[in-house]
Amino acid sequence: MKIRTLLVGLVAVGLSAAAVAADPIIIKFSHVVAQDTPKGKAADKFRELAEKYTNGAVKVEVYPNSTLYKDKEEMEALQLGAVQMLAPSLAKFGPLGVREFEAFDLPYIFDGYDALHKVTKGAVGQQLLDKLEPRGIKGLAYWDNGFKSFTANTPITKPEDLRGKKMRIQSSKVLEEQMRQIKALPQVMAFSETYQALQTGVVDGTENPHSNLYTQKMHEVQKHLALTDHGYIGYAVITNKRFWDGLPADVRGQLEKAMAESTEYANQIAKDENDKSLELVRAAGKTEIRVLSDAERAAFIKALLPVHKKMESRVGATTIKSIYEATGFDPSKF
Ligand code: LMR
Numbered sequence: 001m002k003i004r005t006l007l008v009g010l011v012a013v014g015l016s017a018a019a020v021a022a023d024p025i026i027i028k029f030s031h032v033v034a035q036d037t038p039k040g041k042a043a044d045k046f047r048e049l050a051e052k053y054t055n056g057a058v059k060v061e062v063y064p065n066s067t068l069y070k071d072k073e074e075m076e077a078l079q080l081g082a083v084q085m086l087a088p089s090l091a092k093f094g095p096l097g098v099r100e101f102e103a104f105d106l107p108y109i110f111d112g113y114d115a116l117h118k119v120t121k122g123a124v125g126q127q128l129l130d131k132l133e134p135r136g137i138k139g140l141a142y143w144d145n146g147f148k149s150f151t152a153n154t155p156i157t158k159p160e161d162l163r164g165k166k167m168r169i170q171s172s173k174v175l176e177e178q179m180r181q182i183k184a185l186p187q188v189m190a191f192s193e194t195y196q197a198l199q200t201g202v203v204d205g206t207e208n209p210h211s212n213l214y215t216q217k218m219h220e221v222q223k224h225l226a227l228t229d230h231g232y233i234g235y236a237v238i239t240n241k242r243f244w245d246g247l248p249a250d251v252r253g254q255l256e257k258a259m260a261e262s263t264e265y266a267n268q269i270a271k272d273e274n275d276k277s278l279e280l281v282r283a284a285g286k287t288e289i290r291v292l293s294d295a296e297r298a299a300f301i302k303a304l305l306p307v308h309k310k311m312e313s314r315v316g317a318t319t320i321k322s323i324y325e326a327t328g329f330d331p332s333k334f
Contacts (some may be wrong), residue, residue, distance in 0.1 A: 024059040024147030025251065027086040031069040032191045032216035038145050038273045039087055039235055040064050042266030049258035055253055058112070062086075066192035071171065079136055084243050087235040088218035098131050101264055103119055103315040105174040107230045107304035108334075113144065113271060116232060117329040119264065120144075124322045129236060138241040140256075141263040144270035145209045147229040151218065156226035157296055158302035165204040166313050168194050174311050178231070181307050191216075198222060209233050211270075214277035219287045226290045228300050234270075238262075 027050070033039050047060035063069075069077050071092055079082045095103035103109070110116040120142035121124050129139025150156050154164055159182040167174040167184045170191070179186035187203050191212075197203045198221045206218065207230070213219055237259065238254065283288055292300070308331055312320060324330070 007096060012266055016185075020069070022057075023055060025247065027058060027060045027085050028063065028064045028068070028083040029060055029087075030083045031087055032065065032066045032071055032074070033066045033212060036267055037211045037215050038270040039143060041141050041214070041269060041273070042213075043087065045265045046258055046262040049261055050255055053258050054252035057251055058255065067189070070190045070192050072190065078240055081240055083241060084241050085237065087237045087318065089145070089170060089233050089235055091170040091175060091233065091261050093132075093236070096132075096135055096137070097127075098135065099173070100128055100315050102174040102311070103319045104174045104234065104314075105170075105172045105178070105230055106308050106311065106320070107178050107306070108301050109320075109323060109329060110147075110232050110327060111329065112147075113267075115329065116144070116234070116268075118326045118328075119323055120234070123328055124319075124326050127317065127322075128319075132236075133241060136241050137238050138244045139236050139238050140259050141237045143235040143263060143266040144238055144275040145176045145211065145233045146270055147205040148209055148231045148233060149221035149225050150205060150207050150228050150230070151213065151225045153223045154204075155224050155288070155290065156205075156228075157290060157292065158299050162205065166202070168197055168206040168326065170202040173314050175231075176308065177310055178307050181310075184305055194218065195221065207231070210277035210281060212272045214257060214280050219281040219284060222287055224267060224290065225287050227292060228297070230300055230304060251333050298334075303334055305331055 029043050029047070030041055031039055035041070035044065043062045043064070047062050050058050059298050067085065071088070072095070074083065075088065075096060077085050090101045090104040123141055134141045150162065152162065155161060163183040165184045167179050168189045169179060169186045171188050176186045190198055191202070192193050194206060195216050195218055198206065198218055205222065208218070219225070227256050247255070282289055308320060
């Protein structure tokens with residue numbers, strides 16, 4: 001009688017009896033960053049809302065900090081169905097064969113979050129997510145992180161300061177070209193290995209938004225940070241398409257609602273989280289933070305902008321053009 005009453009109650013909030021009576025559906029959500037980052041917090045928010053809106057019919061297990069899988073392995077795990085959800089950075093979709101996402105890595109293509117949202121909240125962003133489907137992946141949302149600073153153990157005020165430096169990058173051909181453009185030596189490496197590589201001198205420097213820099217303690221092994229804002233790091237939340245399509249429709253609907261709200265949350269906190277992390281890096285006192293003058297910033301832009309043209313054949317001239325059109329970015333102004 002009691003169970004029946006409970007089921008009736010749950011059905012009343014919109015879930016089918018089948019969905020609430022069965023064992024919970026488990027969503028393993030793996031990611032590579034700390035919990036205390038925009039992505040980490042948004043994944044936890046999704047867990048909370050998904051479990052609430054489905055009244056426990058879904059249980060979300062979040063595995064942060066590469067505890068379950070590292071960058072490359074997590075993509076394979078999703079395709080094999082060993083995990084159900086990820087939020088890889090947009091720089092990491094090239095190896096899947098969806099090179100267009102690397103357009104997000106083009107230096108200086110977004111002049112701030114507003115310009116970025118014209119893409120991620122618009123038709124171009126949706127078209128890019130749709131390209132994942134033939135790979136068995138469903139793109140659910142874009143989550144913001146922020147704009148990157150270069151770091152190294154020697155001062156950085158101009159592009160030449162990174163010449164000859166071994167710079168850790170994500171697995172993106174655009175980022176490789178970006179580093180080559182300023183005669184730095186790109187080293188592709190998993191996020192989880194970066195701190196140690198910096199500490200032991202396997203690489204000299206790197207680039208990341210401040211939330212990643214601070215929570216991985218990279219600032220403890222990098223003496224200089226330049227506020228270059230030269231590129232963007234954000235995420236596509238993705239799921240295994242077969243898993244997603246196989247969910248009971250009512251459960252899927254509640255998960256979509258949880259995802260929409262966690263996306264809103266992620267994109268609201270991202271800037272503040274990065275600003276706070278920069279202050280914590282400053283307070284730690286181990287890294288000199290350089291604010292670039294207008295002329296110094298202009299020199300970085302001038303040095304890095306040719307990457308857009310060079311990478312047309314990689315990410316597609318049409319993709320780049322559609323981003324320019326959405327944001328109003330005009331490379332000829334520089
Ligand atoms: C990195 O690998 O540098 C970052 O993109 C990791 C992340 O997910 O933010």
